[in-house]
Amino acid sequence: MTNRKLALAVLATILAGTATPALATTTTKDCKPFSAADARDRFDRWNASLASGTADAVALWYAPDAKLQLAIADKPINDQRALRQFYEGAMLKGLKADVKERKPLEVACNVATDRGVVEYTHGGKTVKAEFKKVYEVQNGVWLIKEHQSTVLR
Template sequence: MHKLVLVAAFASFIAGPAWAVECTPITKKQVEGLFDRWNASLATLDPQKVVENYAPDAVLLPTLSNKPRVTQEERKAYFKDFLKKKPQGKIDSRTIRIGCNKVTDTGLYTFTMADGTKVPARYTFTYEVEHGKWLIASHHSSAMPEHKN
């Protein structure tokens, strides 16, 4: 019996700190601010500013391209073209789920382009903490499949 207690105590001592995960706190209001930060970067019309919101290994499945963007250069190339339309997004509805160092913001948004065109779409942003900053780990956006007449 004493050997079992000793083994358990030793395993706890060794594994304890190594397995401890510290969760970075975030509120729903702060998650909403992450979208606002991304949307404000669109307004700069600078693809580099937009890309700075994404983790280096993020996946972007964009609305207006069939190609997944998995590098910063690919994302920058996508936003270079997308920003020519001077898009501004507005959240129509959302569901936010907060976990330990990971957040998901999923819902509907509408982009208004400089020419007045409105593009309603579905979205999912997954954010993760990297070096103390919340960055987009994945972003999926797709135009709404049903057209209103």
């Protein structure tokens, strides 16, 4: 088992109590539930992982093929190596996020979109931005597939 798969299995156990493998076909009964409370909880836990000082702890929240376009990043992030490098630097600058407003959660089978307004603290500066996190079930675990934020002017 690769380190990534092992880490996902551990995360699945922590988040869901059991790790459930994804099936090749999806039916309604295969759709994992996701609520507004789940979105808040995952955001809070993601934010807490920033304080851990370990980029790997943050990276575990993201799908291997996640795409990031963040207001506080210089360029889009399209792979796990770049994601880890970004968060290593961001954590050194004390990155924190505080959700100020949330829009209604959009949920489909094994995909959920959380949107709203967030205030990032980074390098002694505060930036208010609109955010979007798209979660997707991969190997039985809800992971961040897409993460975007745009500075509010």
